[in-house]
């Protein structure tokens with residue numbers, strides 16, 4: 001199992017979100033919901049930096065996922081000393097990441113503001129909210145070792 | 148089916164009806180028709196009451212959520228309602244249960260900005276929303292029979308019934324509240340927040356759910372405790388929506404450029420409204436999807452027109468395509 005916020009994990013995450021949710025996940029929600037997500041994704045070219053505020057004493061780390069016309073084209077890890085640039089920068093505590101990997105509902109994580117938008121336009125960010133939330137759910141299903 | 152349901156034309160309210168809506172105590176409120184409360188929300192939109200007037204009204208209309216008796220509701224739930232009716236009712240109410248919590252916790256940051264009158268009024272709305280959260284907590288414990296020691300545990304128990312698309316409007320509100328926290332006097336941020344909270348969540352979603360569930364209770368003669376408490380909640384909502392519409396109107400009057408903030412927020416709200424992840428059996432409660440759609444469109448356009456918020460063509464098209472969405476606060 002790869003470690004959370006390592007470059008191997010970032011690549012696994014990129015491949016998984018690019019692939020999208022598995023059939024059994026899709027089957028649980030109406031096709032029109034997935035169609036809405038497909039429509040958003042098809043023209044999506046923003047980037048997300050998904051952070052942990054403190055990686056067990058190693059400071060803040062971010063997973064940066066870059067979308068290009070609906071394809072998750074790049075993934076990288078940014079440490080505390082690296083410059084960070086993304087359309088939307090979000091961050092959570094390590095405990096939230098632990099819960100996400102344990103199966104906690106990502107919509108609930110957003111609702112309870114356990115994942116916060118630190119940079120980026122809120123109103124524009126939400127135009128892709130279900131695409132974002134379902135991608136976070138996919139990330140939660142990529143096995144990773146917590147520090 | 149009731150032809151034209153949800154599109155009842157706005158009639159002039161008689162003085163007696165206004166008095167009944169305004170002055171009924173909790174134990175008289177079962178005599179009030181939900182349509183009259185909804186008319187009451189809209190009757191003042193053209194000349195909106197001031198914040199202190201709304202505060203005084205709150206002091207007169209405040210009700211005690213512990214005065215409600217859910218004993219008959221619990222019998223109706225298990226003995227008279229069908230499984231389909233219970234499922235549809237829970238699916239719709241859970242978006243409200245969680246919605247009340249969300250609007251309660253996101254409101255204090257809005258109270259930090261604005262005039263003193265606005266802040267005084269806001270203290271009353273925060274208390275209202277907390278009371279509404281307790282109303283649903285009691286309903287889920289005593290009628291639906293969900294387990295839980297704490298308020299959070301009952302919320303956790305009803306969460307499986309909340310639609311995946313709840314995070315759209317309510318997550319948006321949570322993040323807008325966070326944005327406002329950085330500067331509670333940022334008027335553009337307040338207007339964006341107010342569009343989501345007062346215009347969409349309260350003015351459209353909440354009033355639509357109230358109309359659907361309360362007319363079901365009334366038509367079938369079920370759930371008297373829920374009917375009384377939720378009708379009183381709807382009367383509170385009248386104050387909330389009137390405050391919100393006054394706030395938006397004054398903001399745009401003070402700076403017409405703020406209109407674009409309302410438009411941008413509505414573009415997001417209407418773009419995410421198109422996603423539906425679960426089918427709700429509205430028919431079990433006597434409604435069709437098309438009737439709910441028309442109800443929501445009417446709730447939105449009536450407010451926009453009365454408050455004088457004009458819309459560009461792209462938003463008019465988006466409104467015409469509104470889909471049923473059932474949550475509230």
Ligand SMILES: [Fe+2]
Pocket residue numbers: 250276349383384387476
């Ligand atoms: Fe409200």
Ligand SMILES: [Fe+2]
Pocket residue numbers: 247250275276279380476
């Ligand atoms: Fe409420």
